[in-house]
Amino acid sequence: MIPKSLSIAMAGLIALATVASGHPGESHALPRAELYRRQLEANKRHIVARNCASQIAEFNAKRKAKRDLEKRSAEPILNGRYFRHQESATSTGTADSPTYTTIQNSTCVTTPKVTEGPYYINNELLRQDIREDQVGVNLILDIGVMDVTTCQPLDQALVEIWHCNATGHYSGFTSANMGGGGNGIAPGGNGSAPLGSMSPLAGTPGGRGGSTSMTDQLRFLRGGYATNSEGMVEFSSVYPGFYTGRTVHIHIMVHTNYSVASNGSVISHSGTVRHIGQLFFDDALNEKITTQGVYANTTETRTYNDEDSILDSENADGYNAYASTEFVGETETDGILAYITIGVDPTFVTSITSDNYASGELE
Structure with a gap:
């Protein structure tokens, strides 16, 4: 939801001052001048995004009229971000076109308070289905x-996402210790992996800033794809798990003017990065999913939303980093539909710091 008023809260300033890289044990204090600059940028984007409220509401009305998943209803739970579905409709069930045809009225206008974190990999695949096995x-x-300077959907923007699997492991780092607490100490244990795709935990903690050294060239739960003419893109994935020190989350990066190699990989440094952020889910839904099935087969320690400092930062100054969610069927095990809108200022430029690259020749 776009707030109707703007306030510069001390809590937001504190979050900005302490968050730098998006994972525990990697933050450091920002200089006062940098803190002030980022706060001014945050305020500017907040104001222009607020001015798009009526356009987002219009998109929302059109989108709701064309919902086509099975068994949906309008019974809201948890401030409208988490829904159950009982009304019948026709399902599309594909990732080729968005389930909704216009942008939802749930907008994440997050500021660039975090980098891509230690588990980003450059030059990932151009694809919508990132599940693999x-x-x-x-x-x-x-x-x-959405372009918050024009209040219009931004087409042909590359949206890149990456997140951990059900047991808390990122592809490319399956033998590395994940996360760790605020002291940078990573958890132990062997974090059983689905389908035998991972080895027991080894290696070193994620470190403070920068990128963790890759341990493999696996690419599950990573990919990017361009928005359509309505500013929408849809991905097929699996609901993320958690790892020690972090709540359930998904990383998002938005590029413009990017290039794609002949092998189907995005050339990460070919365009301009306009947004780096993270999205989150309500803990009631997290609890339903992560306490059952493969999600329970982990030695990682659960971190809740109210314990995650990155979530606090992403939600500072009234921004909304929560995805709205609905059941595809009768229960959460039938699948989850999640949607969120990213407000992007096309004049803003940020950069990728990771020195990790996917293998393969780019042409």
């Missing part, structure tokens, strides 16, 4: 991108 609750992720 990963098991868990199916997740359909509808993402809208």
Whole structure:
């Protein structure tokens, strides 16, 4: 929801001052001048995004009229972000076109308070279905991108996402210790992996800033795709798990003017990065999913939303980093539809810091 008033809260300033990289044990204090600059940028984007409220509401009305998943209803739970579905309709069940045809009125206008984190990999595949062999609750992720300077959907923007699997492991880092608490100490245990795709935990903690060294060239639960003419893109994934020090979350990056190699990989540094952020889910839904099935087969320690400092930062100053969610069927095990809109200022430029790259020749 776009707030109707803007306030510069001390809590937001504190979050900005302490968050730098998006994972525990990697933050450091920002200089006062940098803190002030980022706060001014946040305020500017907040104001222009607020001015798009009527356009987002219009998109929302059109989108609701064309919902086509099975068994949906309008029974809201948890401030309208988490829904159950009982009304019958026709399902599309594909990732080729968005489930909704216009942008939803649930807008995440997050500021660039975090980098891509230690588990980003450059030059990932251009694809919408990122599941590969990963098991868990199916997740359909509808993402809208809006130009907050024009209040219009932003087409042909590359939206890139990546997240851990059901047992808390990122592809490319399956033998690395994940996360860790605020002291940078990573958890132990062997974090059983689905389908035998991972080895027991080894290696070193994620470190403070920068990128963790890759341990493999697996690519599950990573990918990017362009928004359509309505500013929408849809991904097929599995609901993320958690790892020690972090709540359930998905990383998002938005590029413009990017290039794609002949091998189907995005050339990460070919265009301009306009947004880096994370999206989150209500803990009631997290609890339903992560306490059953493969999600329970982990030695990682659960971190809740109210314990995650990155979520606090992403939601600072009234921004909304929560995805709206609905059941595809009768229960959460039938699959989850999640949607969120990313407000992007096309004049803003940020950069990728990771020095990790997917293998393969780019042409």
